[in-house]
């Protein structure tokens with residue numbers, strides 16, 4: 001179905017705007033006269049059917065795409081709004097004959113790049129630079145001279161100097177490039193600032209229509225739809241950012257690693273979904289934060305996420321072709337998109353459409369291949385930390401980065417869960433997840449599946465860390481240091497992977513305290529078996545009387 005929102009579409013220069021480039025602040029929409037431009041936007045049920053995406057994510061993408069089209073039509077841009085039922089290339093192929101050459105900024109997602117490749121090859125689509133990024137490939141390569149191992153810190157310092165952000169007279173503001181040590185406080189209710197609830201956004205006919213579409217066509221997708229918390233217009237994105245500047249940034253750094261059952265947000269800005277759609281532009285975000293009069297540790301901690309980690313992941317994704325090209329050999333690739341275990345859990349299966357892309361890199365340095373437990377889909381596990389975070393994910397399509405790393409990825413890693421299946425789960429469950437961002441985060445940081453390509457060690461922990469950085473243990477049937485399975489799982493993990501990890505310098509101290517203990521391995525076997533079977537854990541089934 002094709003709908004033209006302006007009828008004077010002749011003599012326009014056309015641009016395909018993918019679902020995640022929804023900004024008039026970058027590319028031709030920022031520099032060319034709107035009356036000379038036309039955009040093609042594609043709403044694509046075929047894409048939505050590839051994986052069991054969270055309802056809120058589908059609503060976010062559809063709502064923003066529709067509003068963006070209206071906003072551009074309002075400016076005088078001709079808009080061709082297509083509802084496709086197949087790969088993007090099938091919707092775009094042939095358009096060049098009627099519209100003339102169509103440009104597109106280089107898609108961030110490999111999945112879309114692969115889809116469009118035949119049109120790039122035939123010249124029907126012309127790729128131009130994606131102006132949303134803050135760094136170039138040349139800068140990334142220059143930050144790693146002579147083929148040095150990819151390291152965030154190396155890249156980040158290079159970019160601080162190259163951009164001048166948080167730099168004073170050639171030196172880092174505050175005297176250091178890194179204030180991580182000041183950013184590790186736990187949160188204590190009654191002692192610390194009160195976290196504010198995230199903003200809600202006004203209803204409008206476009207959003208309501210998108211909501212009805214989700215409930216009608218995508219009712220079988222998991223997750224809760226909440227239109228009140230859904231930003232869909234440019235004004236909503238601005239409102240969200242102003243809320244974040246006032247309510248989150250001053251305390252972001254100090255509590256960025258804290259976890260708290262009373263607020264899934266704490267002082268995280270929750271802008272990642274809007275940033276990854278380009279409703280908010282990274283350059284503006286960095287500029288605004290650098291100008292704030294707040295503690296340097298907070299500013300630096302936040303800017304490191306955007307100018308550092310986010311850009312770094314994009315480059316690693318590009319350089320490795322989504323971890324297909326690994327240093328020693330090409331990785332195996334799944335034949336079709338995975339469902340993150342949804343089909344097994346629901347019993348209903350997940351039948352993706354035909355003509356789909358492959359399912360991504362199967363890299364797994366630790367050889368982990370266990371199925372993801374149904375607890376990740378909402379079945380109670382009995383582990384309060386896990387159950388609290390998972391309930392929030394299916395409620396909101398989001399949780400902050402420490403819960404992602406130190407609860408969800410940590411447990412999956414300790415259980416030797418397939419990194420691909422966990423990645424696919426994050427991809428469908430999180431409203432900000434796209435291949436370029438979710439694969440480096442989960443295959444790399446979360447599970448060590450990419451080995452030391454760009455992370456130095458697996459980020460695993462026992463109960464001590466969770467107990468110190470959260471209040472989850474207070475409401476749990478397990479007791480950290482006594483009955484909680486996380487600590488024996490941690491020791492069992494180190495022991496199981498000793499041949500590969502013992503020589504790792506950053507694990508030296510841990511291995512000094514590690515010993516082979518059959519009891520830890522027994523806990524690992526039992527916990528994994530029970531969780532994969534969908535059983536709830538109790539102290540007595542984790543530690544049965546001998």
Ligand code: SF4
Pocket residue numbers: 382383384385386463466467472473474476477478479480484485486
């Ligand atoms: Fe999680 Fe263990 Fe704490 Fe329970 S006691 S919340 S399972 S770390």
